[in-house]
Amino acid sequence: MNKRKKWGIIALVICIIGGIVMFSLNHQKEKTLEEKMRIEQDRMALYLVSHYEKVEKIEFTSFQQNKLTGTWTSNAIVNDEIFVTFSVQNLMTEDEIGFGQHISQSNGNKLIERDNPEVINSDSLMSNITVIYWVR
Template identity: 30%
Template sequence: MLVVNKKRWWLFSLVAILIIGIGGETFLNKEKEEKKISDQELAIKKKMAVFISQNYENVETISFGNFSQTKDTGTWHIVTTVNSNSLIQFDLNNLTKNSNFNISYNKETFFLEKKKQPGTSLNLDEISIDYGGEKHANR
């Protein structure tokens, strides 16, 4: 009787260790994937911030919303507020660092002036940027 209980205890212990190990690995893999996506989204948002600063006059603040995806087409979208009064929507085919994007805006909710000579500088030091959850005041 004692031998049977020891075998059951060892079997139960082995199964518990396997379940915990597999569950822990799954959790860590999911966490790594979420971090990778988060890093990619941040890189894309920085690319968009550079685009805005290079193409529009007097940009002081940029605030990003969250990405959303149209299930039918797979296209990604994000709405960005510039200077608290101008809305721009960015559309992307995928969320990779090298993604190209299209912009659209409603003339009634967009008050920025396009630069006559678009800049080439990547300097965002004079702009307060909220990447969604994190504020990066570069001033």
């Protein structure tokens, strides 16, 4: 085998290994984003249950970032009839959660705000709530 073929094979092997490494790093990044989105959905669900009465089911229908502002928004349907939107500036921070109800889209139905938001253990608040997560 001459020198030229050996160097060609070595270069090919290096390119293949480099491609595998790049794919692995990119795949890990996507998985991390999925985990962050799941944690934020948990935080949004806890916010909703803490601040509003008679929440039994939360189904997240979208989760996306506005590239222009950097804000993340998530739409959800509460109790199969009330449409809401959450927003946060950054994932995985204790930033304030923005919240809005779409009363006209919900046929006049709306959530009733609690007089005193619950600040007890999140496990006890969420134990009877069905949460359906959005996954991209």
